[in-house]
Amino acid sequence: MPGTTTLAVEVTHISKHGFWLLLADEELLVPFDQFPWFRKGTIEQISEVQWPTPDHLYWPGLDVDLSVQSIRNPDAFPLVSDAAG
Structure with missing residues (x-):
């Protein structure tokens, strides 16, 4: 069984x-x-980032997943929240 590939x-x-x-x-x-x-987030939580695929980043300490494209072009990915609803 091969291990998980992660990018740097x-x-x-x-x-x-x-x-x-x-x-x-x-x-x-x-x-x-x-x-x-x-x-x-703490420095430790922000610094602990994984890059499992070319367009996916994950911060396990914060339980945050992001597309790399959303960082490159945030206007194409508007924030949506139902916190008020």
């Missing part, structure tokens, strides 16, 4: 505005105003 991903910087991910040779900003699920 690294959080390179965290600031009050967001954090930067290094995906292979591409660096992407994940701003907290567009990705609010990370705002109250």
Whole structure:
């Protein structure tokens, strides 16, 4: 039984505005105003990221799944919440 393949991903910087991910040779900003699920995350929770497939990122400590495309083009993926409903 083969093991799970994961790609190399690294959080390179965290600031009050967001954090930067290094995906292979591409660096992407994940701003907290567009990705609010990370705002109250600890450094450990944000830094523990998995990249199981080319378009899928997962933060197990926060139980957050994101498409890489949603970081590259957040306007194509508007936030939707039924928290008020």
